Amino acid sequence: MSLIDSLSRAVPDDIIITDPDVMDRYLHDDAEWAPYEQAVAVIRPRDTAQVAAAVNWCIENRVAVVPRGSGTGLSGGANALAGCLVISLDAMDRVLAVDPVERTARVQPGVINNDLRARVAEDGLWYPPDPASAPWSSIGGNVATNAGGLCCVKYGVTSEYVLSLEVVTGTGKIVRVGKRTAKDVAGYDLRALLAGSEGTLGIITEVTVRLLPLPPAATAIVGYFDSLVEAGQGVANVTAAGVIPSALELVDSYCLKAVDDWKNMGLSAEAEVILLASTDVPGAAGEAEAAAIVAAFESAGATFAAVSENAEEAEAFFAARRLAYPALERLGPVLTEDICVARSKVPEVLRRIQGIGEAHDTVLAQIAHAGDGNLHPLLVTPAGDEDAKRRAQAAFEDIIAVALEAGGTVSGEHGIGLLKADGLASQLSAEVIDMHVAVKRALDPHGIMNPGKVFAVPGEE
Amino acid sequence: MSLIDSLSRAVPDDIIITDPDVMDRYLHDDAEWAPYEQAVAVIRPRDTAQVAAAVNWCIENRVAVVPRGSGTGLSGGANALAGCLVISLDAMDRVLAVDPVERTARVQPGVINNDLRARVAEDGLWYPPDPASAPWSSIGGNVATNAGGLCCVKYGVTSEYVLSLEVVTGTGKIVRVGKRTAKDVAGYDLRALLAGSEGTLGIITEVTVRLLPLPPAATAIVGYFDSLVEAGQGVANVTAAGVIPSALELVDSYCLKAVDDWKNMGLSAEAEVILLASTDVPGAAGEAEAAAIVAAFESAGATFAAVSENAEEAEAFFAARRLAYPALERLGPVLTEDICVARSKVPEVLRRIQGIGEAHDTVLAQIAHAGDGNLHPLLVTPAGDEDAKRRAQAAFEDIIAVALEAGGTVSGEHGIGLLKADGLASQLSAEVIDMHVAVKRALDPHGIMNPGKVFAVPGEE
Numbered sequence: 001m002s003l004i005d006s007l008s009r010a011v012p013d014d015i016i017i018t019d020p021d022v023m024d025r026y027l028h029d030d031a032e033w034a035p036y037e038q039a040v041a042v043i044r045p046r047d048t049a050q051v052a053a054a055v056n057w058c059i060e061n062r063v064a065v066v067p068r069g070s071g072t073g074l075s076g077g078a079n080a081l082a083g084c085l086v087i088s089l090d091a092m093d094r095v096l097a098v099d100p101v102e103r104t105a106r107v108q109p110g111v112i113n114n115d116l117r118a119r120v121a122e123d124g125l126w127y128p129p130d131p132a133s134a135p136w137s138s139i140g141g142n143v144a145t146n147a148g149g150l151c152c153v154k155y156g157v158t159s160e161y162v163l164s165l166e167v168v169t170g171t172g173k174i175v176r177v178g179k180r181t182a183k184d185v186a187g188y189d190l191r192a193l194l195a196g197s198e199g200t201l202g203i204i205t206e207v208t209v210r211l212l213p214l215p216p217a218a219t220a221i222v223g224y225f226d227s228l229v230e231a232g233q234g235v236a237n238v239t240a241a242g243v244i245p246s247a248l249e250l251v252d253s254y255c256l257k258a259v260d261d262w263k264n265m266g267l268s269a270e271a272e273v274i275l276l277a278s279t280d281v282p283g284a285a286g287e288a289e290a291a292a293i294v295a296a297f298e299s300a301g302a303t304f305a306a307v308s309e310n311a312e313e314a315e316a317f318f319a320a321r322r323l324a325y326p327a328l329e330r331l332g333p334v335l336t337e338d339i340c341v342a343r344s345k346v347p348e349v350l351r352r353i354q355g356i357g358e359a360h361d362t363v364l365a366q367i368a369h370a371g372d373g374n375l376h377p378l379l380v381t382p383a384g385d386e387d388a389k390r391r392a393q394a395a396f397e398d399i400i401a402v403a404l405e406a407g408g409t410v411s412g413e414h415g416i417g418l419l420k421a422d423g424l425a426s427q428l429s430a431e432v433i434d435m436h437v438a439v440k441r442a443l444d445p446h447g448i449m450n451p452g453k454v455f456a457v458p459g460e461e
Numbered sequence: 462m463s464l465i466d467s468l469s470r471a472v473p474d475d476i477i478i479t480d481p482d483v484m485d486r487y488l489h490d491d492a493e494w495a496p497y498e499q500a501v502a503v504i505r506p507r508d509t510a511q512v513a514a515a516v517n518w519c520i521e522n523r524v525a526v527v528p529r530g531s532g533t534g535l536s537g538g539a540n541a542l543a544g545c546l547v548i549s550l551d552a553m554d555r556v557l558a559v560d561p562v563e564r565t566a567r568v569q570p571g572v573i574n575n576d577l578r579a580r581v582a583e584d585g586l587w588y589p590p591d592p593a594s595a596p597w598s599s600i601g602g603n604v605a606t607n608a609g610g611l612c613c614v615k616y617g618v619t620s621e622y623v624l625s626l627e628v629v630t631g632t633g634k635i636v637r638v639g640k641r642t643a644k645d646v647a648g649y650d651l652r653a654l655l656a657g658s659e660g661t662l663g664i665i666t667e668v669t670v671r672l673l674p675l676p677p678a679a680t681a682i683v684g685y686f687d688s689l690v691e692a693g694q695g696v697a698n699v700t701a702a703g704v705i706p707s708a709l710e711l712v713d714s715y716c717l718k719a720v721d722d723w724k725n726m727g728l729s730a731e732a733e734v735i736l737l738a739s740t741d742v743p744g745a746a747g748e749a750e751a752a753a754i755v756a757a758f759e760s761a762g763a764t765f766a767a768v769s770e771n772a773e774e775a776e777a778f779f780a781a782r783r784l785a786y787p788a789l790e791r792l793g794p795v796l797t798e799d800i801c802v803a804r805s806k807v808p809e810v811l812r813r814i815q816g817i818g819e820a821h822d823t824v825l826a827q828i829a830h831a832g833d834g835n836l837h838p839l840l841v842t843p844a845g846d847e848d849a850k851r852r853a854q855a856a857f858e859d860i861i862a863v864a865l866e867a868g869g870t871v872s873g874e875h876g877i878g879l880l881k882a883d884g885l886a887s888q889l890s891a892e893v894i895d896m897h898v899a900v901k902r903a904l905d906p907h908g909i910m911n912p913g914k915v916f917a918v919p920g921e922e
Contacts, residue, residue: 413646431635
């Protein structure tokens with residue numbers, strides 16, 4: 001019996017994809033030049049039982065499992081391995097329950113982030129985590145990578161909004177881990193261990209998220225700067241002033257222009273670099289916060305800094321920030337960095353990154369969740385230019401080295417996947433890698449869960 | 462060579478305690494009637510290297526390790542096992558660094574919670590986690606139990622303020638796990654796994670905490686109720702109103718009277734049950750929030766509800782809340798419950814707990830971090846009354862059963878230790894317990910780290 005025949009006894013035929021043309025879009029995520037191989041099949045389960053049946057089939061047949069959400073990842077974490085089974089959770093896309101009194105929602109992993117946000121807003125509630133991919137990325141993938149976003153600077157990252165998870169484990173069991181209530185310290189925090197584990201410990205089949213009341217309307221503050229270093233100083237000044245804005249983003253003129261060329265939003269490129277902040281503190285305290293941010297920008301040398309009196313203009317700037325990555329992708333392959341450093345080091349690190357772009361003759365557009373020190377240099381290359389690709393990849397590695405030298409991390413929010421596995425090995429001590437290997441072997445004793453991603457387990461294929 | 466002779470070659474003599482009279486206070490925590498045994502010795506290391514040397518000595522000599530902070534735990538997690546080595550971190554009590562710009566502090570585990578709070582306040586910073594034990598409990602113990610407190614309802618629990626940890630592992634290695642920066646998804650969240658693991662996976666030897674700017678002055682709201690159920694409804698109403706107060710505590714008249722008898726604070730016992738809320742939202746929005754809380758109390762049947770115009774009175778009520786446990790302990794042994802349920806179920810569960818007290822003829826005082834649904838029924842017994850002890854223990858088990866029936870947890874913030882191990886086994890599925898055992902064996906392969914606490918590992922002594 002062929003593997004596919006055997007698979008079709010384990011799960012319904014109509015969730016199995018084997019047509020290579022149809023499969024292709026399920027074999028990789030959005031990470032530029034990250035390698036991927038041919039899968040034995042892709043399945044699109046409709047429920048948790050089908051996921052568990054597939055994992056048990058993989059255990060029996062020694063087939064690796066690669067789970068995926070909507071494939072917007074930027075590290076290759078969802079890229080297919082040779083002969084693997086890709087389990088796509090995109091068809092499990094229902095919001096199962098919203099509880100306005102407990103402020104929770106129970107959702108399937110394939111629910112798109114923005115769809116969840118829109119659904120809970122109907123009840124006056126807010127799901128804060130807002131990766132720039134929110135219109136396309138799914139909650140399951142957000143949890144699996146512990147995604148960040150614009151709001152993190154004040155509201156924290158995805159895992160802080162995950163109360164509990166239903167997971168199909170590496171042993172094919174369906175389990176529920178996490179908190180039953182607002183506070184719950186019963187046992188190990190396996191919820192946090194699974195969040196951000198990039199499919200290497202289990203497959204997330206349901207997520208219960210914690211919600212907040214909708215925040216008050218935010219006020220935007222815009223600052224124009226002549227240089228990255230001055231903008232970076234603006235970020236450091238905001239932090240030093242003891243202000244926690246609800247967003248603090250950096251966008252350079254290259255990104256603004258790319259968005260403008262695409263969407264014709266009429267964004268003037270009057271500055272080399274723009275800082276976009278927002279405050280959602282209501283009333284006089286919010287006005288004081290906005291004024292403190294303006295002052296922090298000005299003392300860093302802003303050529304212009306003001307509270308935006310035009311809500312549409314402010315929204316256009318934030319929209320441009322969110323659209324920067326797809327806008328640049330129109331121009332050619334884009335390799336996306338994702339380092340994070342201490343906020344006080346942002347000016348220096350931005351300067352060094354700029355130097356790396358110049359040294360490797362690579363076009364380097366800069367966007368950043370600057371308030372968290374989370375920098376996203378975008379390495380833009382002409383399509384098909386192999387030499388430019390190699391130069392961009394060399395710049396990518398140099399930026400990782402700068403992050404580590406500055407005491408930072410190789411991944412602030414995109415995850416390790418394939419592209420950052422070497423960086424992770426540099427960042428963590430051998431003893432901590434050993435702990436990772438021990439935990440992986442403990443929870444994935446068959447070595448089938450997304451093997452080779454994040455870190456290498458000796459003995460796994 | 463005796464074990465002690467051998468130990469004194471591994472660590473300095475002057476950190477070893479073997480005098481039984483001196484040792485006794487290091488052999489147990491504050492959990493009433495939780496069993497403890499005689500240790501081979503207690504050590505009080507002065508640095509991480511001494512902790513690692515001691516753990517390696519334990520590995521070589523197959524001696525169990527029981528780590529402890531200041532011993533204020535309420536679950537027996539720090540209770541000595543027969544022939545174990547108790548490692549007390551109380552002498553490692555220095556604040557190593559405070560970074561006002563990054564808003565972090567690096568501290569040794571023996572630093573007392575309130576001392577850290579006072580130290581960082583000098584820089585205008587705030588360490589939110591505030592267990593009622595804050596004047597006595599240490600940061601290491603707070604992290605090891607993932608302690609809660611009054612502020613959690615708005616600001617979350619201890620682990621949300623832990624950026625990174627230095628840990629001596631079960632294999633005797635010194636490692637650093639956690640985030641280097643505000644956002645960091647490089648590898649598994651071992652930081653969160655260690656937090657709340659109650660010494661079963663490693664010994665915390667240093668903690669880097671995340672701080673916030675000092676919050677604005679809070680406004681207190683007090684509500685008087687004739688019954689627990691009405692007060693519970695007040696809690697549910699606050700939640701349903703979409704308000705997140707900065708504290709929402711419940712104290713019954715029994716507790717208020719006990720504190721008054723002790724501290725003579727002049728607290729009138731004009732109500733059977735008091736709800737204490739606070740809001741730290743500044744300006745008009747804060748006034749609106751306070752008014753919404755008053756309305757929520759009134760619609761639940763409060764006999765009196767008002768914004769406290771007297772800051773001293775409000776502080777006296779909150780002080781009484783914090784002092785309730787030691788005040789009751791003066792009256793005899795107190796067995797402390799720590800369940801957590803959905804906020805909407807607080808009224809019903811409070812009613813059922815009251816019934817349990819009556820059914821077992823046990824004095825039952827009620828305090829609660831009510832805004833989180835985290836209930837702390839205190840079972841008060843006369844000293845030396847064996848029959849009352851048995852009745853209290855039976856009531857304790859019945860309350861756990863009610864929590865589980867209501868979909869809640871056996872521990873909101875005190876941890877599992879010894880007293881809740883059976884409860885944990887009822888709460889978690891066999892498959893999730895298996896995951897715990899697998900993780901424990903992976904990170905503590907010698908089975909020496911606080912064995913038998915939280916859950917049983919087959920094959921460990």
